[in-house]
Amino acid sequence: MSGFTLTPVETKPLSFALPVIGAAGAFVGLFVGTAHGSGLMGVVIGAIALMALGFVALKVFGLGMEKTTRKAMIALFVVIGWLVAGLPGLVLGGLFGWFFSWFIFWIGEGRYRANLAPYLTSGQVLWHYTFRVICGAIFIFLITPILVVIPLSFNAQNFFTFTPEMLRFDPAGYSLKHYQDFFTSSGWQQALRNSLSIAPMATILSVGFGTLAAIGLSQPHVPFRRAIMAILISPMIVPLIISAAGMYFFYSRVGLQGTYMGVVLAHAALGIPFVIITVTATLVGFDRSLTRAAANMGADPLTTFFRVQMPLILPGVISGGLFAFITSFDEVVVVLFVGSANQQTLPWRMFTGLREQISPTILAVATILVVISICLLTTLEYLRRRSERLRGLSPG
Amino acid sequence: MSDTTHTGPVLAADGTPLKRSLRRALRAQKLRALALIAPLLIFVLLTFIAPIADMLFRSVENQIVGRTLPMTVEELRDWDGEGTPADSVYRALYFDLFLAAEGKEHTKLGSRLNYEESGISSMFRTTGRDVDNIGKVYQKAIEKVNPAFGEGAFWYDMMSGGQGAEGNETLLSNQIGRLEGLESKTFKGDIGFVPGAEIYKILPNATRAYTAFAAFTVFMDEDVVAEEDPWEAVYPALLLDLREPATMAALAGYQGPGAQELRDLAAQADTLPPVDLKAALVESNEDWLRTEYWEVIKTYSPPYTTGYFLNAIDMEKTTDGIALRADDERIxxxxxxxxxxxxxxxxxxxxxxxxxxxxxxxxxxxxxxxxxxxxxxxxxxxxxxxxxxxxxxxxxxxxxxxxxxxxxxxxxxxxxxxxxxxxxxxxxxxxxxxxxxxxxxxxxxxxxxxxxxxxxxxxxxxxxxxxxxxxxxxxxxxxxxxxxxxxxxxxxxxxxxxxxxxxxxxxxxxxxxxxxxxxxxxxxxxxxxxxxxxxxxxxxxxxxxxxxxxxxxxxx
CATH class of the missing domain: 1.10.3720.10 (MetI-like)
Incomplete structure (x- = not known):
């Protein structure tokens, strides 16, 4: 990652390196040990084994043979893992081997100090790495639930958990049947069609109205700007259940409850804050002298808007549209109340499925949605960079 | 350069004072901005703010009691909350409930009041089933005296006062309004019946009951009034009128359709069963004697209530004012x-x-x-x-x-x-x-x-x-x-x-x-x-x- 070192690396004495390595071994040994019946035995064996390995690696072979030693160690762990727990053990063993072979040299050669300021005390160094481990754990917390869903969606059984076959990487444990289920079930397909017919309409409505209003709001003199802004952002702030309840009451009064139009209008209202926020943010960097220059050269306001302003704020408009789309596509509370069975969307079906715990088809749908959100995220990131580049080009 | 010595207001190029010109430009700018925002603002107000406002309104709205039992609420106003209300309240309740039961709205009111005091719902439901039978007793008795009282055409003539008689439009629109309140709809158009002004003076209860029947027949059943036999509720109303001492005197001078039949009937009024609607209602369901139920009805009769909010913070309205609910009811x-x-x-x-x-x-x-x-x-x-x-x-x-x-x-x-x-x-x-x-x-x-x-x-x-x-x-x-x-x-x-x-x-x-x-x-x-x-x-x-x-x- 970094091509330079802040602190010169020096080999640490074995009296420091071995206990640290041993402690790491003991920690892992604790888990492996409890899994096999005796935690204490695991701790002792783990500590001794790692210390022995560390000694061999650091003292017997030494720095000169680092690459060979690491390969040998990985091979050793793989074999042990395979003997103990078969195929999953092999994979785990490989990972452990890779980690420990790296860890032994990292500790033993004092490489952990390379990127840190030389004046740090050992306590500060320890804290630095502890902090990183904590952050790593939080990131794992953030990402694991999403990652767990993906392999489970290929489950051959109708279970919501990993089967022994899956853990053995037995091909029989995996199948595409939940996906097949999703693509052949008329209920799910209808839900998908509903989602795909509601979300784009709602997006068009909120982007159309929202972009105009955002341009209006970013004019220099807008009376009651704060109040208007507060009203326009409120659909994002008001709890969905309250919006849903209110819309249910009001839309049934005017005959929109249970209609396609009702759901579209409701979703458009929910998407508007996102469009307003992203488009006004883009307009903050918009150079007004460009429109004046266009007018100066004889362009009428419409031409100016479409030929000058629109291309520049387009990234913001598109990302606002994506937000509005995902809001509608993901929305379940309002559609539950405002919609009827004919407007059953994908999230609605997932929600009822989760409440009644029906089939793992939900997981297949979830995986597809994760893939969609990754695509959207990539698009957004690309747009953001493009927008920044465009703004960088504009003078001022 | 000589302009600098000019002391008047600074002028713009077209000769207007610069201040005004600037102000106009600013106003135009503001208007343009507002014009751009307006469509969205209206959209959000209609699709989002209005629903929220509707929800806030519903949290205090309580028109169902006043709309379903309008006459009862009116009569109940004088009740002091002791024992049971006066007979007149039960009488009004019977006629209110009859119309509500015809429109099947009494169960809604029952479940609404059941939120406040459980048990009320079943009281409304059972009595709603019985109101027909209560009236039927009097209908049979009257028809026994004179079978003409069983015919729709006869009633229609009598109540409208015959061809060309003076009508009472106020009564008609009142009864249509009552139906509108009950059904939360608006009804327009001619119902082909106008209650006679003269007969209303003589038989107010019967005319009112018949007019309600007429409005319901036209708007809800979509039938013709003259061809339908009147509701059972009209008969006790007629008997109530005939029992009034003043009615005999008024009938003596009455010349409209059915005058003779009415006089005959009035002469035999003593042989007919007494009209005790309180007893009849209580017989249908004893709970109508319960003071606490009547209190609930009285408490929730105004069109707006804080009851829901009190409920939402674990309080309730009692006769002694507002109090916290019992421990096990505070959720x-x-x-x-x-x-x-x-x-x-x-x-x-x-x-x-x-x-x-x-x-x-x-x-x-x-x-x-x-x-x-x-x-x-x-x-x-x-x-x-x-x-x-x-x-x-x-x-x-x-x-x-x-x-x-x-x-x-x-x-x-x-x-x-x-x-x-x-x-x-x-x-x-x-x-x-x-x-x-x-x-x-x-x-x-x-x-x-x-x-x-x-x-x-x-x-x-x-x-x-x-x-x-x-x-x-x-x-x-x-x-x-x-x-x-x-x-x-x-x-x-x-x-x-x-x-x-x-x-x-x-x-x-x-x-x-x-x-x-x-x-x-x-x-x-x-x-x-x-x-x-x-x-x-x-x-x-x-x-x-x-x-x-x-x-x-x-x-x-």
Whole structure:
């Protein structure tokens, strides 16, 4: 990652390196040990084994043979893992081997100090790495639930958990049947069609109205700007259940409850804050002298808007549209109340499925949605960079 | 150059004073901006603000009692709340209930009042079934005296006063209005019947009952009045009129259609059964004698009520004023407290988890920070239901976490941890779901804090902790504030996640609102609970606007 070192690396004495390595071994040994019946035995064996390995690696072979030693160690762990727990053990063993072979040299050669300021005390160094481990754990917390869903969606059984076959990487444990289920079930397909017919309409409505209003709001003199802004952002702030309840009451009064139009209008209202926020943010960097220059050269306001302003704020408009789309596509509370069975969307079906715990088809749908959100995220990131580049080009 | 000596107002190029010209330009600019905003503003007002306003209205609206039992409410006004109301109240109740039962609206009123005092619903239901039979007794007796009283055409002639007679339009529009209130619809058009002014003076009750029947026949049954036999309720009304001493005298001079038949009937009035509608109603259901039920009806007879709100804060209206409910009936206080408590726990967990992440992202080089940012944004962009279902899979008893713990031997197979359908499940899942909303504002604030400050503090002799606590932390507080309010606002109104992983102990007030709206159908209470929640959120929204400014909300 970094091509330079802040602190010169020096080999640490074995009296420091071995206990640290041993402690790491003991920690892992604790888990492996409890899994096999005796935690204490695991701790002792783990500590001794790692210390022995560390000694061999650091003292017997030494720095000169680092690459060979690491390969040998990985091979050793793989074999042990395979003997103990078969195929999953092999994979785990490989990972452990890779980690420990790296860890032994990292500790033993004092490489952990390379990127840190030389004046740090050992306590500060320890804290630095502890902090990183904590952050790593939080990131794992953030990402694991999403990652767990993906392999489970290929489950051959109708279970919501990993089967022994899956853990053995037995091909029989995996199948595409939940996906097949999703693509052949008329209920799910209808839900998908509903989602795909509601979300784009709602997006068009909120982007159309929202972009105009955002341009209006970013004019220099807008009376009651704060109040208007507060009203326009409120659909994002008001709890969905309250919006849903209110819309249910009001839309049934005017005959929109249970209609396609009702759901579209409701979703458009929910998407508007996102469009307003992203488009006004883009307009903050918009150079007004460009429109004046266009007018100066004889362009009428419409031409100016479409030929000058629109291309520049387009990234913001598109990302606002994506937000509005995902809001509608993901929305379940309002559609539950405002919609009827004919407007059953994908999230609605997932929600009822989760409440009644029906089939793992939900997981297949979830995986597809994760893939969609990754695509959207990539698009957004690309747009953001493009927008920044465009703004960088504009003078001022 | 000579212009500089000119002392009058500064003029624009076209000769108008510059001040006015500028003001006009400014006004045009403002109007243009407003014209651009107006479509969206109207759209949001119609599709979003109006529904919210409707909900607020419903939380105090209580017109059903006054609309279903208009005459009863009128008569009940003089009741002092002791014992049972006067006979006139029961009489009005009978005629109100008859019309309501014909329109099948009495059960709605019953379930509405049942929210306040259970048992009322069945009282309305049983009596609603019996009102026909109560009237039938008098109908039979009268028809025995003169079978003409069983014919629709005869009644029609008698009540309209015959061809060309003077009509009483007020009575007609009153009765149509009563029906409109009952059915919450508006009815327009001629019903082909106008009650006679003269007959109304002589037989007010019968004419009123017949006019209500006529309006109902035309608008609800879509039949012709003259061809239909009148309702049973008309007969007791007629007898009530005939028992009045003044009626005999008035009848003597009456010349309209059916005059002779009425006089004959009046002469035999003593042989007919006495009209005691109170006894009849009580016989149908003894609960009509219960003071507390009548109190409920009286208490909830005004068109607007604070009853729902009182209910939502575990209070009720009693004869002695407003009082707290019995201990075992107080559920909303607990629910509100739980919602607040859990939202706070979620907010604090988000701070605890989000702060290190935001810190490390703002301290790493841009490339690695962007990489980590993707890890934060991916959950943010993933469907809420995907994340909720993921947590359901992870936390359930046969789920991934329990499996791993069992495999590691930390937990015995038969004592798997219960981590779902309780508060723990809700807190964990919601912390995960709302964490990005905490990290993003924190990160954008921390990015602006120069790292050199920390180093300066340390070089001035501060230790790690002091440097962080006295120098870095105070500068990051705006980020914490922004994130906390956002997370708290979002958490407090969450519905989906608590519904799926919350079980019974981990649910929020929103789940109760949804229950009242879709299951128990107590919309008023649902709306009142929603209004309270909305008020809390609005206060927080205002604080957020003051502290952070809504313009500064960042998305990704």
């Amino acid at each position: 909303y206080g607990i629910l509100f407290k739980r919602t607040m408590f859990m939202s706070m726990v979620i907010t604090f967990s988000c701070i605890a988890l989000g702060y290190p992440v935001a810190w490390i992202m703002s301290n790493l080089p841009a490339r690695s920070a962007n990489l980590l940012m993707i890890l934060v944004l991916l959950p943010f962009w993933t469907s809420l239901l995907v994340r909720t279902s993921a947590w359901k899979i992870m936390l359930q008893q046969q789920g991934v976490i329990n499996d791993v713990l069992v495999w590691l031997g930390l937990v015995a197979d038969e004592s798997r941890l219960v981590m779902i359908n309780n508060q723990f499940g809700t807190i964990v899942a919601m912390t995960h779901i709302l964490l990005p909303f905490m990290i993003l504002p924190m990160y954008s604030v921390m990015q602006t804090i120069p790292q050199t400050y920390l180093r300066a503090a340390k070089s001035l002799g501060a230790n790690n902790w002091t440097a962080f606590w006295r120098v870095y932390f105070p500068q990051s507080v705006p980020g914490i504030g922004a994130g906390s309010i956002l997370v708290f606002i979002l958490a407090i109104g969450y519905y989906i996640t608590p519904e799926i992983v919350g079980g019974t102990t981990g649910t929020f007030i929103s789940n109760r609102i949804a229950y009242h709206i879709s299951t128990s159908l107590n919309w008023g209470l649902g709306a009142a609970l929603g209004s309270i929640l909305l008020a809390v959120v609005m206060v927080l929204y205002y604080a957020y606007d003051k502290i952070v400014g809504i313009d500064n909300v960042k998305l990704g």
